[in-house]
Structures are given as C-alpha cells and as structure tokens.
Amino acid sequence: MLVIATSDKGGTGRSVTACNVAYRRALRGHDTCYLDFDFGSPTSGAIFGIAGIDHGVASGGLHRYLQGDVAEPERVDVWAASSRRSLRARPAATGRLVLFPGDLGGGEFTMDTDVLHRCVKLLVRLDEEFDHVIVDLSAGRSHAAEMLLTATADPELARRMEARWLVFHRWTRQHITAAAGLVHGKSGLVQFAAEHGHRKGSLLEAIRFVRTAVISPDDAAARGLQATQQTWLRRVNSDLNDRAIQLGLGRSFVISSIPLDPVLQWREQILTDADVYDNLANAGTVEAFSRLAEDIESGETWSRP
Amino acid sequence: MSSPTTSEGALAIGEIRTGFVRHSTEVSLEEASAVLRLVPGEQVRHAGRPRAYAVSPAPLTGVDCAVPSARGRRVQGVGTVTSRATITGGRVLQVCSSATLVRSRAGYRLPWSHYLGRPGVVECLGRVDLRDAAAGFAEAEGGTRGIALGSIAEQVMDRVQGSPLLDGRLPLRAPRGSWRWAVEDGEPLFRFTVLRDGTRLVRLAVPGHGAADLLDLVEDLALHDWLLGTVETILGRAGLGSAPPDRTLRHVGPLVGHVLHHWMPAARIRPELVPLWDAVDRVHGLTRQWDALVARVRDQLALDTVAMLAGAAARRDGAAGPG
Structure with missing residues (x-):
C-alpha cells in the first residue's frame, strides 16, 4: 500500500507524524519504507536520528534517482543506522524500516515523462518487498505531488498498489482554509487528478485529513486556562468545526487528531514507548500515532459514512 | 541460449x-x-x-x-x-x-x-x-x-x-x-x-x-539460501509461540501455501557437482536449519489446532452445562 503525506502549509508536523507512523507500522511487524519527497528540505534523516544525513545525503538520494543520475536510490536501514539507542535495539518480530533519503540541496525539479517513468518503476519495485510505502511530500502544491498523482493513475501502478492520501493541517482557521484549497481548490489535487487520468471522485475517496497540534477544550482545564479562556476556546473550537464541515473537512473525512505536544514542537523525533515511560513524551501523542498507524490500513476508516 | x-x-x-x-x-x-x-x-x-x-x-x-x-x-x-x-x-x-x-x-x-x-x-x-x-x-x-x-x-x-x-x-x-x-x-x-x-x-x-555448469550450482545455492532467509524473517514476524494464534496463522499461512514446498536442493545441477552442494550445505547447515524451521512451523500449527479444539470444546460444554 502507498501512503502519501502532504499539507498546504509548512509547520503542520507532517514529516514527524509520517515518520512516527512508519516506525509504528514497522513495530507491528510490517515491512515499511519511508520516501523523503520533500526535496526542498529533506529532514527525515534528522527525525530518525541518523547521523550525517540531517538534510539529505550527499549523493544518490531520491532526487538524484528521479533525475536519472543514479540507477538506484540510496537506502538506509533505520534500525541499524539510527544513533538513538532505543531505535537500534530492534525488538523481535518487527518489520524492516528503510529510509530513502532526499539529497542535500536537492530543490525542485521539472517533471517529464522520464522522471515519471522512474517514479512508477521505483514504486512498483518497492511494492514487491514492502507492505507499506510511505511518501512524504513538501508543503503546498509541488511537482512531486503532481508526479505522484500522475504516477498513481498509471495503469501499471494503479492495478497493483492502492494509494491513500493524508492531508495534514493544524487546527486553525487559516490552516483549515488552506487544506481545503489544496484538496478542493481550483487547481487543487482533486481537479488535477481528474485531468490526469483518475476516475472522477476516486481521489476524494482516498483522501483523509490529519488534524495536528490540536488542543481539545476538554483538556484546556488541565492546561491551567481560566474559565473565561475555556469558554472562548470552546466557542472557537465549535466555529472551527462548522468551518471544517462547510469546506469538506468534517469528522467523517478526518482520520486522526494529533494533540499538541511540546516535545515535538522543540525537537522533531521518533517517540518511542520508552520516551513515554521517561515522561519525555505525552502518552496521548504516542497513542494518536499508534492509532493512525493502525487506521491507515483498516477498512472502516476508508469506507464512506 | x-x-x-x-x-x-x-x-x-x-x-x-x-x-x-x-x-x-x-x-x-x-x-x-x-x-x-x-x-x-x-x-x-x-x-x-x-x-x-x-x-x-x-x-x-x-x-x-x-x-x-x-x-x-x-x-x-x-x-x-x-x-x-x-x-x-x-x-x-x-x-x-x-x-x-x-x-x-x-x-x-x-x-x-x-x-x-x-x-x-x-x-x-x-x-x-x-x-x-x-x-x-x-x-x-x-x-x-x-x-x-x-x-x-x-x-x-x-x-x-x-x-x-x-x-x-x-x-x-x-x-x-x-x-x-x-x-x-x-x-x-x-x-x-x-x-x-x-x-x-x-x-x-x-x-x-565451466561457468555454465557452475552458474547452475550458484543459482541453486542462491535460491535455497534466499528461501531459508525469507522463511526465517517471516517466522520472526509471526512471533511463533508468543503471539496469538491468529497472528501466527496470518504469517504462517502464506508460507505453507507458497514457500515451504520449494525446497529441493541440487534439483537441476550436474550430478558431478552434487558433492560440492553437499559440502557447502554441511558447512553452512542450510538443510539442517530449514528442517528445523519447517518442523517448528508444523509443531506450532498442531499446537494451535489442539488449543483451538480445546477452546471450542470448552465453549460447547459451557453452553450445554448449567442452565
């Protein structure tokens, strides 16, 4: 299965969530790979704690592969290469976790038929050995997003590999509007898909939203807010809900709500269960990652209400 | 060719x-x-x-x-x-x-x-x-x-x-x-x-x-070495003996259906080269390890079957019992 993570704005926690989902899938015994298609700022190396590739590899990453400079993109075995001890101690019965990093100073590229062909070839190839292929796109409309939309319409890929899209947005008015624009807007994903070989409406069925950095009003008391602030928060939250429904981002299209987590705000990293025991991470966040990792596969999440 | x-x-x-x-x-x-x-x-x-x-x-x-x-x-x-x-x-x-x-x-x-x-x-x-x-x-x-x-x-x-x-x-x-x-x-x-x-x-x-004969041998070794590694990995995931039977079955089912019967060492290499296959096998223990894995799969399946039957019997007795 192909899982594509995207967002309209930066700073949504898309990459860190996608990396954590990949980690959780692997923990559950599924062979998982993570493709860093955020060519402008490939940070997955840093999130997985792999020394020396904080901002992509010096040569042979995905960007160079798609350009045709190398025959195969570089792979990094996260369990073996991470500098975090808690990741290197790979538990028994876990799946493989392989990172395909981007390139240092990769930047955008123009999509032509050769690039598209290499993309399809790579995805078909990875489907042979991985249960889950997770692709992290850059924020906003990118050539990489268009490439994946075109690639997933390719009959060779489409008949073999189911593609699911996760659109990340923060729980704010601006972010909701931006995410709706990215999906439903005039030159949004749905429109582009319809023009590039996807069956009408099929992409919409494959898109779910991930709300990030969410503060639930019910938790607000615990955060020490005053009564007036809580009332205000409740009203704003309800307005946001109305707005989301209006723009097609209502509950039934939401796959996950990730709570605001201070640890992730300061340092984007994989949250292990040990981090929770050490009180470094919130159990709620890890729980949300874990549930999302489960729901990207389960049928119920993806059936229309 | x-x-x-x-x-x-x-x-x-x-x-x-x-x-x-x-x-x-x-x-x-x-x-x-x-x-x-x-x-x-x-x-x-x-x-x-x-x-x-x-x-x-x-x-x-x-x-x-x-x-x-x-x-x-x-x-x-x-x-x-x-x-x-x-x-x-x-x-x-x-x-x-x-x-x-x-x-x-x-x-x-x-x-x-x-x-x-x-x-x-x-x-x-x-x-x-x-x-x-x-x-x-x-x-x-x-x-x-x-x-x-x-x-x-x-x-x-x-x-x-x-x-x-x-x-x-x-x-x-x-x-x-x-x-x-x-x-x-x-x-x-x-x-x-x-x-x-x-x-x-x-x-x-x-x-x-020549290389043509030896290629058959190397290819056969590669096939069996890969089969063994693949079965080992999948059994690792299955958590044999510790995971619940449905998880074991989910992993082991495809192995039984699609992989285990492909083990046939030296099936198509020249007879003079069979001793060489055997020598490699003796040193690296491919067949011994394979036999142990297959036996483990069968024993685990038998054990799970017994457990499931016992569970079904207990449920039946419970339903037919008091009240």
Whole structure:
C-alpha cells in the first residue's frame, strides 16, 4: 500500500507524524519504507536520528534517482543506522524500516515523462518487498505531488498498489482554509487528478485529513486556562468545526487528531514507548500515532459514512 | 541460449537476484514461458521434472566500463553482458547477469559488431590481472566493482515483474536476495563472504567445469539460501509461540501455501557437482536449519489446532452445562 503525506502549509508536523507512523507500522511487524519527497528540505534523516544525513545525503538520494543520475536510490536501514539507542535495539518480530533519503540541496525539479517513468518503476519495485510505502511530500502544491498523482493513475501502478492520501493541517482557521484549497481548490489535487487520468471522485475517496497540534477544550482545564479562556476556546473550537464541515473537512473525512505536544514542537523525533515511560513524551501523542498507524490500513476508516 | 564459458585465462563474473514472482498464484509453465519471452523470436526452455522450471532466452546489454579490481587498478572493459531469467516452481524468479572477462587482442575499442559477435564476453583493454578482478568483484567489500552487473540484473528482473500477465497481488513480500559470484580457472577454490547488507559473495573454481555448469550450482545455492532467509524473517514476524494464534496463522499461512514446498536442493545441477552442494550445505547447515524451521512451523500449527479444539470444546460444554 502507498501512503502519501502532504499539507498546504509548512509547520503542520507532517514529516514527524509520517515518520512516527512508519516506525509504528514497522513495530507491528510490517515491512515499511519511508520516501523523503520533500526535496526542498529533506529532514527525515534528522527525525530518525541518523547521523550525517540531517538534510539529505550527499549523493544518490531520491532526487538524484528521479533525475536519472543514479540507477538506484540510496537506502538506509533505520534500525541499524539510527544513533538513538532505543531505535537500534530492534525488538523481535518487527518489520524492516528503510529510509530513502532526499539529497542535500536537492530543490525542485521539472517533471517529464522520464522522471515519471522512474517514479512508477521505483514504486512498483518497492511494492514487491514492502507492505507499506510511505511518501512524504513538501508543503503546498509541488511537482512531486503532481508526479505522484500522475504516477498513481498509471495503469501499471494503479492495478497493483492502492494509494491513500493524508492531508495534514493544524487546527486553525487559516490552516483549515488552506487544506481545503489544496484538496478542493481550483487547481487543487482533486481537479488535477481528474485531468490526469483518475476516475472522477476516486481521489476524494482516498483522501483523509490529519488534524495536528490540536488542543481539545476538554483538556484546556488541565492546561491551567481560566474559565473565561475555556469558554472562548470552546466557542472557537465549535466555529472551527462548522468551518471544517462547510469546506469538506468534517469528522467523517478526518482520520486522526494529533494533540499538541511540546516535545515535538522543540525537537522533531521518533517517540518511542520508552520516551513515554521517561515522561519525555505525552502518552496521548504516542497513542494518536499508534492509532493512525493502525487506521491507515483498516477498512472502516476508508469506507464512506 | 549463449552462456559464458571459461577458456584458458578467462574469468566469468555475475550477479544473481532472487525474488517472488509478482503474482497471486503460482504461474503455470505456459504462463512462465510467456512471461520470460525476453527476446523476440527466441524460445523459452522449460522442464516439468523434478519441478517446474523455465529459462528465458538471453538478452544482451552492451557495456563500456571499468573492470573490477581489489587493488584499485583502472582497466577499461568493452563488450556485452548476457542475462537469463528463470522461474522455479512457478513462484521464485531469479535473474543472473554475467560476463566472461578476456584480454583484448586489439588493445583498443573495436566497432560494436565485433562485440555483438561474442555475446557475454567483455574484452579488457589493457593489462588485467584476472585474480585481482575476481577478488575485487566477489571478495572485497571495498575495491572498485566497475561493471554494474547488479543493475542490469535488476532491470531485467523489473522487466519480467512488469509483465502484464502478472497481476501484482503478491501473497507475501520479501526483499530480493543478492549474490555476486566469480568463476575462475585453476586450482579448486570456494570462498564465501556475507556483506553487511546481506549480499553474498562467492569465488569458485572447479577444474573441468565451466561457468555454465557452475552458474547452475550458484543459482541453486542462491535460491535455497534466499528461501531459508525469507522463511526465517517471516517466522520472526509471526512471533511463533508468543503471539496469538491468529497472528501466527496470518504469517504462517502464506508460507505453507507458497514457500515451504520449494525446497529441493541440487534439483537441476550436474550430478558431478552434487558433492560440492553437499559440502557447502554441511558447512553452512542450510538443510539442517530449514528442517528445523519447517518442523517448528508444523509443531506450532498442531499446537494451535489442539488449543483451538480445546477452546471450542470448552465453549460447547459451557453452553450445554448449567442452565
């Protein structure tokens, strides 16, 4: 299965969530790979704690592969290469976790038929050995997003590999509007898909939203807010809900709500269960990652209400 | 089929990739023949005994590249690489891309027609040390490998896997196994190395046997080594003995259905080479480990069955019991 993570704005926690989902899938015994298609700022190396590739590899990453400079993109075995001890101690019965990093100073590229062909070839190839292929796109409309939309319409890929899209947005008015624009807007994903070989409406069925950095009003008391602030928060939250429904981002299209987590705000990293025991991470966040990792596969999440 | 043969002072090198055919069921011999038709107008050879086996004709790839070297010598090689794809038991796909390295008589690059007339031969322009080349290709982790036989094999494999006859719905997934081998002339030799990424390297010399015979042997070893590794990995995931029976079954089911019956060591190698297979097997314990794994699967399944029956009986008794 192909899982594509995207967002309209930066700073949504898309990459860190996608990396954590990949980690959780692997923990559950599924062979998982993570493709860093955020060519402008490939940070997955840093999130997985792999020394020396904080901002992509010096040569042979995905960007160079798609350009045709190398025959195969570089792979990094996260369990073996991470500098975090808690990741290197790979538990028994876990799946493989392989990172395909981007390139240092990769930047955008123009999509032509050769690039598209290499993309399809790579995805078909990875489907042979991985249960889950997770692709992290850059924020906003990118050539990489268009490439994946075109690639997933390719009959060779489409008949073999189911593609699911996760659109990340923060729980704010601006972010909701931006995410709706990215999906439903005039030159949004749905429109582009319809023009590039996807069956009408099929992409919409494959898109779910991930709300990030969410503060639930019910938790607000615990955060020490005053009564007036809580009332205000409740009203704003309800307005946001109305707005989301209006723009097609209502509950039934939401796959996950990730709570605001201070640890992730300061340092984007994989949250292990040990981090929770050490009180470094919130159990709620890890729980949300874990549930999302489960729901990207389960049928119920993806059936229309 | 044109296969590389070692003549006086020659070295054959190759890379093998092994993986599952991207199809929901085992492919029949007829399907395998259609899938492996890589060269228009040339026949796919196949056999039904002792198990289904089909071999593609050999497409050629032109190369002009560096010759491998353990000591970092730079020698140019020009010629063609030959590849062959095989499907064993309708389930396991292997591709081997290989070339025989010989010294060039001319010492400079000739027109392509010259090389096309010598399929599977790469001529080295310059002074080449074949022992050094063999070590660079199939023994040393460093050194220059030069010739990208692995990429060629991967490409041929991708081509086969992309066949419209294959539905792509794999019952189980596994990484491709990767072997690099060098067959030399001279004194008997067997050197086996495993790299950190799992790639197997083998240097081999058996007086009286050319690369074609030995390729069958290496291919068979690669197939069984890969099968063993794959089963081991999947059983690791299944959490045999500790995970709930449904998780075990989910992993073990496809193994029983699609993998376990493919173990048939030395099924298609020359009888004179069987002792060599046995010797390798004795040292590395492939068959012993395989037997232990298979026994473990069967015992676990039997145990789970007993547990489920006992559970069902308890539920029935409970339902028929008091009240």
